[in-house]
Amino acid sequence: MTGAKASEGGRVSGVRNLRAMPDRVRDGWAGASNPVRWSVYLALIVFAVILPADFIGNFMSPESDWSTLLFFPIGGYILLALGLNVVVGQAGLLDLGYVAFFAIGGYTMAILGKNLGWNFWEILVVGVVIAAISGVILGAPTLRLRGDYLAIVTLGFGEIIRITARNTDAIGGPNGISGIPHPPSLSEWTIPDVQPFTFLGLGDLTPFTYGALDMRPYYYLMLAAIVVAIVFVNRLNNSRVGRAWMAVREDEDAAELMGVPTFKFKLAAFAIGASIGGVAGVVYGSQATSIIPANFPFIVSAILLAAVVLGGSGNMPGVMLGAFLVAWLPERFRELQDYRVLFFGFALVLMMALRPEGLLPSRRRKAELAEGTGGMGSMGAEVATPTADPHDVKPEVAK
Amino acid sequence: MLSNFIDQFWPSTIDGLSLGAIYALVALGYTMVYGVLRLINFAHSEIFMIGTFAVVGALEVLGISSPLGTLPLIGLMLLLAVVAGAASGGAAVLLELVAYRPLRKKGASRLAALISAIGASLFLQQFFALVVIPVLFDRPKEGGRLPVQSNDFADPVAIRSLFGLDISDMGLRSDKIIIFVGAILMMVALDQFVSRTRLGRGIRSTSQDPETAVLMGVNIDRVVTVTFALGGAMAGVAAALYMMRFEETQYMVGFLLGIKAFTAAVLGGIGNLRGALVGGLTLGLLEMYGSSIFGAEWRDVVAFTILVLVLMFRPTGILGESLQRARA
Numbered sequence: 001m002t003g004a005k006a007s008e009g010g011r012v013s014g015v016r017n018l019r020a021m022p023d024r025v026r027d028g029w030a031g032a033s034n035p036v037r038w039s040v041y042l043a044l045i046v047f048a049v050i051l052p053a054d055f056i057g058n059f060m061s062p063e064s065d066w067s068t069l070l071f072f073p074i075g076g077y078i079l080l081a082l083g084l085n086v087v088v089g090q091a092g093l094l095d096l097g098y099v100a101f102f103a104i105g106g107y108t109m110a111i112l113g114k115n116l117g118w119n120f121w122e123i124l125v126v127g128v129v130i131a132a133i134s135g136v137i138l139g140a141p142t143l144r145l146r147g148d149y150l151a152i153v154t155l156g157f158g159e160i161i162r163i164t165a166r167n168t169d170a171i172g173g174p175n176g177i178s179g180i181p182h183p184p185s186l187s188e189w190t191i192p193d194v195q196p197f198t199f200l201g202l203g204d205l206t207p208f209t210y211g212a213l214d215m216r217p218y219y220y221l222m223l224a225a226i227v228v229a230i231v232f233v234n235r236l237n238n239s240r241v242g243r244a245w246m247a248v249r250e251d252e253d254a255a256e257l258m259g260v261p262t263f264k265f266k267l268a269a270f271a272i273g274a275s276i277g278g279v280a281g282v283v284y285g286s287q288a289t290s291i292i293p294a295n296f297p298f299i300v301s302a303i304l305l306a307a308v309v310l311g312g313s314g315n316m317p318g319v320m321l322g323a324f325l326v327a328w329l330p331e332r333f334r335e336l337q338d339y340r341v342l343f344f345g346f347a348l349v350l351m352m353a354l355r356p357e358g359l360l361p362s363r364r365r366k367a368e369l370a371e372g373t374g375g376m377g378s379m380g381a382e383v384a385t386p387t388a389d390p391h392d393v394k395p396e397v398a399k
Numbered sequence: 400m401l402s403n404f405i406d407q408f409w410p411s412t413i414d415g416l417s418l419g420a421i422y423a424l425v426a427l428g429y430t431m432v433y434g435v436l437r438l439i440n441f442a443h444s445e446i447f448m449i450g451t452f453a454v455v456g457a458l459e460v461l462g463i464s465s466p467l468g469t470l471p472l473i474g475l476m477l478l479l480a481v482v483a484g485a486a487s488g489g490a491a492v493l494l495e496l497v498a499y500r501p502l503r504k505k506g507a508s509r510l511a512a513l514i515s516a517i518g519a520s521l522f523l524q525q526f527f528a529l530v531v532i533p534v535l536f537d538r539p540k541e542g543g544r545l546p547v548q549s550n551d552f553a554d555p556v557a558i559r560s561l562f563g564l565d566i567s568d569m570g571l572r573s574d575k576i577i578i579f580v581g582a583i584l585m586m587v588a589l590d591q592f593v594s595r596t597r598l599g600r601g602i603r604s605t606s607q608d609p610e611t612a613v614l615m616g617v618n619i620d621r622v623v624t625v626t627f628a629l630g631g632a633m634a635g636v637a638a639a640l641y642m643m644r645f646e647e648t649q650y651m652v653g654f655l656l657g658i659k660a661f662t663a664a665v666l667g668g669i670g671n672l673r674g675a676l677v678g679g680l681t682l683g684l685l686e687m688y689g690s691s692i693f694g695a696e697w698r699d700v701v702a703f704t705i706l707v708l709v710l711m712f713r714p715t716g717i718l719g720e721s722l723q724r725a726r727a
Contacts, residue, residue, distance in 0.1 A: 094510060096517075141711045148439045148513055152661060153710050156703035159658075163703075167696045298654075302517060309514055338540070342525035348518025353501040356511040 023363065048223055052216045053201030063334055067215040071287060073327035075222035076280055081307045081323035082229050082316065083276025088305065089314035089362075090237065091269035092249030093143070094151040096301050097158025100138075101131045101274040103296035105281020107165065110177035110291050120183030120210075120286050124279065131278025132271040139270035143263060158301055166293040176292030183221070183286050185209040210286070218287045225279050230316060236272070245269055249314075299341065306344045310351060311358050318360030404692045410570035411687035417575035417644070419683020420582035424637035425660035426667070426675040427589060428491070428630030434606040434670035435626045437509060441516035442494055444657025445523035446487045446631045450638025451648035452527070453486035454479050455549040456535065466554030469573050475552065476577060476643060480585075483642075484635035491631025492624055494519055503623075528650040546649040553643045578640045585636050586676050589629065593672060598625050606670060655699060659686075662706040668716030677717055 032040075050056075057066025080102060087095045108127040112118040118126075142153045166174050186208035193203035210217050236242050244265040247255035256262050285291050303326055311322020330340040351358070404411075425447055432440040457479055458464075467475060498519040502512050528543040536547060555574040559567040593599035601622045604612040613619055641656075642648065659682060667678025682705065689701030709716070 145710055145714060149710055149714065151513065153707055155658065156706045160700050160703045163700050302521060338529060341521050342529060345518045345522030345525060349498050349515050349522065352511045352515035356507055
């Protein structure tokens with residue numbers, strides 16, 4: 001009896017140790033000194049730079065071109081998921097129409113680049129501004145709504161954008177826009193084909209020349225955008241803005257009472273999320289050379305949401321992991337391609353039942369979910385608190 | 400544009416009413432579940448989709464392959480409504496058991512429940528596209544995403560004159576009348592059930608105040624199951640009526656219709672059964688008028704714009720929410 005109990009206790013503490021792993025890493029990270037942090041950052045960036053190398057690609061994607069995959073969907077989804085994470089994970093606003101901002105970025109690139117002949121760098125700036133403005137236009141009237149109502153309105157907005165693009169002949173209707181120019185080359189500089197660059201697959205690479213054949217320069221462009229987004233969002237999170245988002249997510253009424261201008265900060269979250277989506281759209285459009293409305297269906301919004309939730313809503317490394325898995329798994333296992341959405345749906349249901357905080361949750365988020373509200377209130381017909389469950393109460397009432 | 404609207408006024412009114420009646424029936428499922436659980440049952444559109452496939456299957460089994468006249472058609476519709484209602488209602492109960500009940504027991508957040516609902520919706524769509532349709536209709540796997548035609552079973556009769564008046568350009572047809580009347584009858588029956596029976600009282604009390612309902616001896620699990628079964632059955636009946644009109648379905652058939660039905664539920668006042676009727680008919684009419692003014696390709700944009708406008712200016716809907724609680 002006691003033996004069984006002890007072994008059970010041992011098993012539980014073993015599981016706890018495993019579960020506490022991310023926490024310990026996080027504690028270590030919080031106490032790390034600056035030189036340690038910067039060397040980790042440097043190592044991560046070096047890793048990202050040599051990621052397109054053949055010896056990694058052969059394993060990660062034996063069937064299709066690895067650097068193409070790294071650019072899109074993997075890089076693109078990671079950038080989009082980071083943007084969606086600002087809205088869903090940080091501010092707790094459920095957005096089911098996020099793909100609209102991706103589309104707006106893509107169409108900005110296409111229209112300004114092809115019809116007006118602007119170059120990529122100018123469009124990038126304008127695209128960010130346009131996407132942010134469209135985020136404000138969507139947000140201003142609708143952000144007074146909460147939770148699931150907001151979700152449906154954003155879903156409607158995403159569909160309005162796509163159908164409008166399909167029905168507007170001036171931007172190509174259902175055929176979209178093709179012949180979008182590539183970004184102008186920054187420099188013709190070529191990495192010399194000597195060791196160790198040859199081994200790392202970087203020999204003869206022109207990282208700043210954007211042609212039609214080599215996808216790696218585009219991947220580096222996306223990588224730069226991702227790094228900038230990470231730094232930007234991280235700085236925001238650790239500022240007054242981030243704390244305000246957290247307060248809004250936890251309890252909007254309390255935040256408002258404490259003097260947080262909740263509406264302003266929600267709008268800011270929407271605009272920032274939208275502008276990151278816009279960047280992803282502009283970069284994607286510059287490589288894809290053609291864009292059609294069918295590139296931006298609802299399912300992309302749902303998959304991105306799945307990435308954020310699976311990875312760990314609110315935690316950037318988790319979200320990036322989620323986006324990577326969601327983008328990479330179906331490409332790696334081609335036979336799964338058809339079943340991808342089926343699997344996502346299943347994973348979402350399973351995840352919500354077993355581990356609603358995601359694979360790599362932020363610690364705060366985990367605590368919120370353990371309390372049982374997670375920022376949106378609990379369901380109706382649910383008298384349950386962790387201590388008093390209606391199904392425990394009922395028999396006593398019956399007696 | 401506007402002359403189009405005037406020319407098309409009567410046909411769009413009649414189309415709008417019959418379409419709106421279907422929206423209203425589907426909206427009932429959203430409204431009831433929202434009333435009891437405060438949850439947008441995102442997978443309700445797939446419950447509707449399952450109903451349409453039940454109709455296709457039932458027609459196959461019954462061996463009906465030629466259009467029926469009006470009277471036998473009404474009899475057949477009753478049968479199909481029962482079959483599709485049972486299939487959809489059963490599927491809805493199963494959905495609740497698998498996707499929502501575990502979360503309810505854990506007291507999970509509504510965000511988690513909504514994401515679980517989205518997951519269930521995606522899963523059901525793909526499950527039909529990849530497994531059910533290819534197996535059921537003996538198609539190669541790639542064919543699962545193509546539309547499925549049902550046997551031709553309805554032969555609508557155009558009604559050209561009424562009380563001696565010539566109404567031939569109004570586009571009144573027997574099938575549209577059956578849809579409208581059938582939907583209204585179902586809604587009256589549901590309204591009576593909820594307001595007069597014991598179980599209906601349980602549903603109402605749970606949506607008003609779950610804590611007190613439990614203390615008064617209401618079995619919440621049973622109430623939730625009944626709510627899903629009734630909402631699902633209404634979607635099944637809607638599916639039968641839909642199939643009579645269009646005779647074609649596919650795995651995504653519920654997606655747009657579901658969002659519009661939810662719009663209808665919000666438009667009428669979510670949680671309010673009569674509001675679903677008012678909202679459905681209003682949405683159907685506005686959509687048809689909108690498409691006669693701006694052109695049919697803008698129909699969905701009109702519906703979504705109405706959704707956004709309603710939520711902006713009157714989020715409690717036309718008849719108001721019957722829920723007393725603030726929306727959190």
